[in-house]
Amino acid sequence: MANLVKFTIDGRELEAAPGTLVIDAAKRAGIEIPAFCYYEGLSLQGACRMCMVEVERMPKLQTACTLPVAEGMVVRTDTPQVAQARKGTLEFLLTNHPLDCPVCDKGGECELQDMVFRYGAGESRFTEIKHHVDEKQWSPVVYFDAPRCILCYRCVRVCDEGMGVGALGVVNRGVVAEIAPNHGDHLECDECGMCIDICPVGALTSGAYRYKTRPWEMEHVGTICTHCSNGCRTTLGVRNNQIIRGNNRDSSGINGEFLCIKGRYAFDFYDHPDRLQAPLMKVNGKLEPVSWSQALAAVARKFSDVKARGGNFGVIGSNRTTNEENFYLQKFARQVLGTNNLDHRRSGDIVSLLDALHGQQTALATTADLYQAKAVVVISADLALEHPLLSWQIRANWRHHAAHVYVVTTEPVREDKYSVNAARCAPGQELETLQALRPQLVDEPELIFVFGDTIKGEKVRKLVEFGASLGKPVKYVCLVDYANSRGAMDMGLTPELLPGYRASGMPGLTIAEMLAAEDLDVLWVVGANPLAGASLAARGAFVVVQDLFLTETAQAADVVFPACSAYEKNGTVTNVTGEVQRLKRAVQAMGTKPDLEIIGLLAREMGEAAQLGPWSADKVFAEIRATVPGYNVPLPVILTGGAAQTSPVNGRVEAPARPELIRSARNGLFSSGTLGRYSNVLHSVLEGRRQP
Amino acid sequence: MLASYPPGRQRSAVVPMLIFAQDEVGSITPELVQEVAKRCGVQPVQVEECVTYYSMLRKKPLGKYHVQICTNISCLLNGGEELWKRACEQTGLGHKQVSADGMVSLEEVECIGACSWAPALQVNYDFEHLVTPERLDEILAACRKGDYVEKAK
Amino acid sequence: MFASHPPLFSNPPHPREVIMLSKRFRLPNSASIDTFLAHGGYRSFRKALEMTADEIIAEVKTSNLRGRGGAGFPTGLKMGFVPRNSPKPKYIVVNADESEPGTCKDRLLMEYDPHSLLEGMLIAARAIDAKKGYIYIRGEYRYLIHILDRAIEEAYRHGYLGRNILGTGMDFDAYTHSGAGAYECGEESALLESLEGKRGVPRIKPPFPAQVGAFQCPTMLSNVETFCSIPYIVEMGGKAYADLGVEKAGGTKLTCLTGHLNKPGVYELPLGFPVDQLIHDVGGGIPGGRKLKAFIPGGSSCPVLTAKECEGLTMDYDAMAKRGTMLGSGGVVVMDESTDMVKVALRIMRFYQHESCGWCIPCREGTTWLRKMLQRFDEGLGRRHEIAMIGELAKNMLGRTFCALGDAAALPTISIVEKFYDEFERKLNAVSAPVPAPGPFPVLNDPPPLGVGR
Structure with missing residues (x-):
């Protein structure tokens, strides 16, 4: 690192790396320089003129957001001249800004409001007619109120630079200039809502949130989005046991402020009218509501009976339930039911990857690595649609660090635009095409390979061999589908593997085999929908389902337990890059219980509770940390809302990988498996309706 | 291009x-x-x-002869505003309005770079310098009849 | 040929003119390459081909040529800032977006002597090793695009443009590029944005165009007249050119005399020409023998001077600075005693409000507010305490905006309110039009028209 530059701000002697902007240097020293258009990570604008400071030997005030520190520079942010400039600019800003704070969604968390409060004048001298245009709706989730807009261009930049979409522009000139969407009167984009989130005022408002509450009436609960596997932290605004909005304005978590449409809006399934609120039991061929004790007793009796006569159980777990639930479920299946007929839907060949990487400690990339690595190779995945956070990270890496991005896909993807080489390949020819990139790849100092579900089994092994042959530090990301897809593998929700990828020794049935087994006596499905588009061969099997909704599988059940969603329970989940994060309960849904509790109550009903231990999330997690290799993650990191990467194995996986079972659901931005059906937002946006 | x-x-x-x-x-x-x-x-x-940024670009068609009268400072001092008002009265049109037959439209424009020959106007791309009220009437009449001869287009 | 108007120059020239830039204006068919070559055209370029880049830049530095667009930055320095050893291509960009109110000089150079502009570009290209040049012409000057395109075509045919120019191995292509109506594009970095196909919004500086200009490459960007002056510097030597003017500002300048004058026009005058003679001799005096009230030396963005301040004043950069104004672009506006200064202030502010690009808050909102207020004053609806407020608001723009447009709007306004305060007072109760009833907020979906009520 080059020598630090010494300079003074408000009489304090400071140091910073050359090139540091005065506004950043001041912030680090705890000196606030107000700004609207300046936004860390986005390109510089110098447009709002709020950050003007006095600099010695410069005749005019300077914008701190465009001024790099220089040796011996003397900056003052606290002079009467600076205060007067801020006041003057705010006075200008308010001339055409409607002072409709009482009905503005942003009131209470508005940067303009805060700034006027701190630096502005108490009264306005403006007596002319304000310029007014009517509010516009650009999409079901995006509203634009031009008069409130202060033209800081954050939205335009976050859409173009941050998202790589570029759906927003600026039209007209001068005082009538305004932000415009890409399709004349409406937007066609990712509908991520980043533009709304980043808007310092109430110009861009959310269709899902507007006029619902005042910000100070909400409690803010930081938890993890339950949709895709990226594991974004979403801060849910909760009022009266209702989730009003999702955002991550506090930039906590691995995603910073990033959220896609699912993270920001698609929590809405939780209060869908079809939500199950009481246990159901089949009476005369029809599912009827029953009490918890009736349902639990019936299931426990059945389980005990079948167990006693040595019958066949099949247990199917979920990609969304917590590590604790998955761990407890496999323990129940193996220890209480005595079966290895235990599986879940697999979407990425993490087993082959871990086995191929045996002996290497740090070969699994984290989400943060994708932002730092010098080069990233994306193989067989449309990250922008399927893994939006990873796409965001790579894009930011390219913008901020000029990372080299390579693409090997069958179809064009968003990463093409900023890749050094975007190679198209015929299906199945990914590795051959990758070989052609070798001359470029060998020159990279380090690499991360991100690969989708078509790279599995032997191909994973070959990919790792290819990576090793480059002779550079190489890391990998094996893409998987859902919030805890990775955790389900880690927790041993498979017939052949125990938690931590130890061989079970006696492999049981896979999902397909369970569905096909005519002699199955009990099928127990926790948070999955295997009977969507499939049927159960064992007609007489007793089917128990734990779910939020009456899915195809639940409809075929003998007993259905209404389960909590991820936003209604505590626990941990493990994201696509193996980072463990903590769920925090935001609301309670009437009549439902967390899957962990349901499983625990069944164990108690069967008299097996002692064997399985207490069903509190904390206790189970303690057991996971103590017994599952790689999960001894630092507790304080998790408890404070951080993410800790697991390193599940450091040796061979002593069981065969089952590449033939791996199939990604390839959810785009506007679907999320069975759960996605119950999100009104995902169906309301144009792009969601257009999906096949 | x-x-x-x-x-x-x-x-x-x-x-x-x-x-x-x-x-x-x-x-x-x-x-x-x-x-x-x-x-x-x-x-x-x-x-x-x-x-929407550049003021010469427009989304709606204007007249066959777009008469642009400058009222900026040098023209203002030499009767540009009077010229503008006269044009409005003569044609019954206002700023950026088009005659019913589509022949003539008017626009009050900013400085067109003819300050030493003020007051000035442009018919499409042709400059008219030192425009007297009489000359304005001639120009408008020619435009209405469709026989204004353009050289700059 | 493409021009519909009578000649723009005085014929014969005024005896006080120093004919250099305008020497070919009065020749028949002056824009053609034949006329140009017959009267010394491209001779300076041939001379420059014998000189090293450093020698050319040194001559321009010696000449004390200062940019003729308005800011008056020393051209030699600007050329020297272009990093010649940069591996990137370098560009020449001509600012022919002449749109400062009161300014109409570049039109003559392009209309009557387009090859001198090309020659200036070629010499500059030789000095900074540029291979391409763009002439950014305001959209309203369509006939000049035709004239320049023809000149460019002639120059290609005669081997002054294209590959291996005159067998020297030098390559240079020149193109015209049409604007489409935006004063802001006269600001150099906004011009570059516009040249790149974007909205004409200025860029953050530094870096300046010399380092990062057209297409993110080193660029020499100057005004038409500046480029046209370069051949004369090469021809007569920097020293002789400098001697034509005053200390720190060499050469002659095309001066546009506009406003209340008997003989308005564009005249070539040496720098340092006395203002008094400018008005009363060259400009033929004020019509009707009226007295001078106010004087703008170089386009509407300069602070306005009173008649008293014009006494003993000369037309050069430093003399103007000492009186608190600027030489600017050479667009002189003379206002006689009959002038309504409130109207002038309004008209100036109306212009800047219309042309504000909207990028930064103080300019966008400040010009609008001031325009609305001045409109009221003009209609006799001003309030006494607001007279001082006009100046205060303008000062809140001054030095606070992203580019110089904010200053351009603020400076004349501040000067008019300060110097002609009494005229604002007199208009306080002179309601000329019925007071419009304040209606509901008007819904304006289109940019408001230029007419009354904006």
């Missing part, structure tokens, strides 16, 4: 292409925006940004 700019910089042609196309078509139509976007390799919204 695209070849005038360095490789990969075809976006440069957006503004000239728009104004030359407008001269042919009469206004910037949505189809034109799409076409220019395609040729210059940009998003339509980026073309739209320019269409």
Whole structure:
């Protein structure tokens, strides 16, 4: 690192790396320089003129957001001249800004409001007619109120630079200039809502949130989005046991402020009218509501009976339930039911990857690595649609660090635009095409390979061999589908593997085999929908389902337990890059219980509770940390809302990988498996309706 | 036109292409925006940004003869405003309005660079200098009849 | 040929003119390459081909040529800032977006002597090793695009443009590029944005165009007249050119005399020409023998001077600075005693409000507010305490905006309110039009028209 530059701000002697902007240097020293258009990570604008400071030997005030520190520079942010400039600019800003704070969604968390409060004048001298245009709706989730807009261009930049979409522009000139969407009167984009989130005022408002509450009436609960596997932290605004909005304005978590449409809006399934609120039991061929004790007793009796006569159980777990639930479920299946007929839907060949990487400690990339690595190779995945956070990270890496991005896909993807080489390949020819990139790849100092579900089994092994042959530090990301897809593998929700990828020794049935087994006596499905588009061969099997909704599988059940969603329970989940994060309960849904509790109550009903231990999330997690290799993650990191990467194995996986079972659901931005059906937002946006 | 700019910089042609196309078509139509976007390799919204920025570009057609009268400072001092008012009265049109027959439209414009020959106006791209009220009447009459002779187009 | 108007120059020239830039204006068919070559055209370029880049830049530095667009930055320095050893291509960009109110000089150079502009570009290209040049012409000057395109075509045919120019191995291409109506594009970095096909919004500086200009490459960007002056510097030597003017500002300048004058026009005068003679001799005096009230030396963005302040004043950069104004672009506006200064202030602010690009808050909102207020004053609806407020608001723009447009709007306004305060007072109760009833907020979906009520 080059020598630090010494300079003074408000009489304090400071140091910073050359090139540091005065506004950043001041912030680090705890000196606030107000700004609207300046936004860390986005390109510089110098447009709002709020950050003007006095600099010695410069005749005019300077914008701190465009001024790099220089040796011996003397900056003052606290002079009467600076205060007067801020006041003057705010006075200008308010001339055409409607002072409709009482009905503005942003009131209470508005940067303009805060700034006027701190630096502005108490009264306005403006007596002319304000310029007014009517509010516009650009999409079901995006509203634009031009008069409130202060033209800081954050939205335009976050859409173009941050998202790589570029759906927003600026039209007209001068005082009538305004932000415009890409399709004349409406937007066609990712509908991520980043533009709304980043808007310092109430110009861009959310269709899902507007006029619902005042910000100070909400409690803010930081938890993890339950949709895709990226594991974004979403801060849910909760009022009266209702989730009003999702955002991550506090930039906590691995995603910073990033959220896609699912993270920001698609929590809405939780209060869908079809939500199950009481246990159901089949009476005369029809599912009827029953009490918890009736349902639990019936299931426990059945389980005990079948167990006693040595019958066949099949247990199917979920990609969304917590590590604790998955761990407890496999323990129940193996220890209480005595079966290895235990599986879940697999979407990425993490087993082959871990086995191929045996002996290497740090070969699994984290989400943060994708932002730092010098080069990233994306193989067989449309990250922008399927893994939006990873796409965001790579894009930011390219913008901020000029990372080299390579693409090997069958179809064009968003990463093409900023890749050094975007190679198209015929299906199945990914590795051959990758070989052609070798001359470029060998020159990279380090690499991360991100690969989708078509790279599995032997191909994973070959990919790792290819990576090793480059002779550079190489890391990998094996893409998987859902919030805890990775955790389900880690927790041993498979017939052949125990938690931590130890061989079970006696492999049981896979999902397909369970569905096909005519002699199955009990099928127990926790948070999955295997009977969507499939049927159960064992007609007489007793089917128990734990779910939020009456899915195809639940409809075929003998007993259905209404389960909590991820936003209604505590626990941990493990994201696509193996980072463990903590769920925090935001609301309670009437009549439902967390899957962990349901499983625990069944164990108690069967008299097996002692064997399985207490069903509190904390206790189970303690057991996971103590017994599952790689999960001894630092507790304080998790408890404070951080993410800790697991390193599940450091040796061979002593069981065969089952590449033939791996199939990604390839959810785009506007679907999320069975759960996605119950999100009104995902169906309301144009792009969601257009999906096949 | 695209070849005038360095490789990969075809976006440069957006503004000239728009104004030359407008001269042919009469206004910037949505189809034109799409076409220019395609040729210059940009998003339509980026073309739209320019269409609404540059004051000579317009989305609605103006008259066959667009009479642009300058009232900026040098012209103001020499009767530009009177000229403008006279033109409005003569034609019954206002700022950026078009006659029913589509022959004439009026616009009060900012400085057109004829300050030493004020008051001045432009009929489409032709300059008229030191315009007297009588000359204005002649010009408007010629435009209405369709026999104003353009040289600069 | 493409021009519909009578000649723009005085014929014969005024005896006080120093004919250099305008020496070919009065020749028949002056824009053609034949006329140009017959009267010394491209001789300086041939001379420059014998000189090293450093020698050319040194001559321009010696000449004390200062940019003729308005800011008056020393051209030699600007050329020297272009990093010649940069691996990137370098560009020449001509600012022919002449749109500062009161300014109409570049029209003559392009109309009557387009090859001198090309020659200036070629010499500059030789000095900074540029291979391409763009002439950014305001859209309203369509006839000049035709004239320049023809000149460019002639130059290609005669081997002054294209590959291996005059067998020297030098390559240079020149192109015209049409604007489409935006004063802001006269600001150099906004011009570059516009040249790149974007909205004409200025860029953050530094970096300046010399380092990062057209297409993110080093660029020499100057005004038409500046480029046209370069051949004369090469021809007569920097020293001789400098001697034509005053200390720190060499050469002659095309001066546009506009406003209340008997003989308005564009005249070539040496720098340092006395203002008094400018008005009363060259400009033929004020019509009707009326007295001078106010004087703008170089386009509407300069602070306005009173008649008293014009006493003993000369037309050069430093003399103007000492009186608190600027030489600017050479667009002189003379206002006689009959002038309504409130109207002038309004008209100036109306212009800047219309042309504000909207990028930064103080300019966008400040010009709008001031325009609305001045409109009221003009209609006799001003309030006494607001007279001082006009100046205060303008000062809140001054030095606070992203580019110089904010200053351009603020400076004349501040000067008019300060110097002609009494005229604002007199208009306080002179309601000329019925007071419009304040209606509901108007819904304006289109940019408001230029007419009344904006």
